Amino acid sequence: MNDRLAQELMKLANYDLEVREKLSLEGKLSGGYHPDMEKVHKNNAQRLREMIKEIGFPTISKVGDKASDAAWLIIQHSIGEPDFMKQCYEMMNENRSDINLKNIAYLYDRIQVFQSRPQKYGTQLIPEGIYPVQNKENLNKEREAVHLPPLSSEKMSRILSPENIPEIDAKDEGYTIWRKKVGWV
Structure with missing residues (x-):
């Protein structure tokens, strides 16, 4: 298991949630995609792309349950990058025996909704x-x-x-x- 990447994935996901909470408390999450939130999502997606190049998709056996879930959260929130979300969905499906199936379901549904x-x-x-x-x-x-x-x-x-x-x-x-x-x- 890659502990270094596991810790980094969880840190990225936690930062996403912290920024979301801060903006929510300030009443800044309604009325469109807030630029600060978009920046976090784009940066996290870019870093996840780099990790995928390094180790492949961060499955449970590669980074552990929590970090694999953190990777899913990063993907789920990368709403400004449809191709990335779709590619990750395919990778998750290819590794479905080593992925939390709920995460695959949530990502599939989210992609569908964004596509009407x-x-x-x-x-x-x-x-x-x-x-x-x-x-x-x-x-x-x-x-x-x-x-x-x-x-x-x-x-x-x-x-x-x-x-x-x-x-x-x-x-x-x-x-x-x-x-x-x-x-x-």
Whole structure:
């Protein structure tokens, strides 16, 4: 196991969360992608790219559970870099026996939502409820397969229909402009 990279991954992820908390307390996280948060995400993604070149994807056997989860957090937050997120999703899938399956599920869903596509596992929420899913009837089976708890009937009733996606996207013009600018759509 690579302890040096494990410690660095956890430090990068913790810094991300610290900046997020600070900006949240200051009321600066609403109204778009804050430049300070974007800078942290870009720097962390760049450093993770370097680590991947050095050791391959930071799987559990290479860096431990916590550091592998930290790598996932860095990827999950690299929202301004769609290609990087997609490449990491592929690497995680290739190493799925050595990755926390929940992390693969969350990343898949996040990528889908940014692309205006229904999610598979129901992990992504929006103010109106749960972002639309591909197959509501099989949702809890899909969740079980990646060790996510089932959604209750109440939560299932909060899942929006895939037909609502154009309406959801239309609510925030700035979000749509940003997604186009960075390459999500």
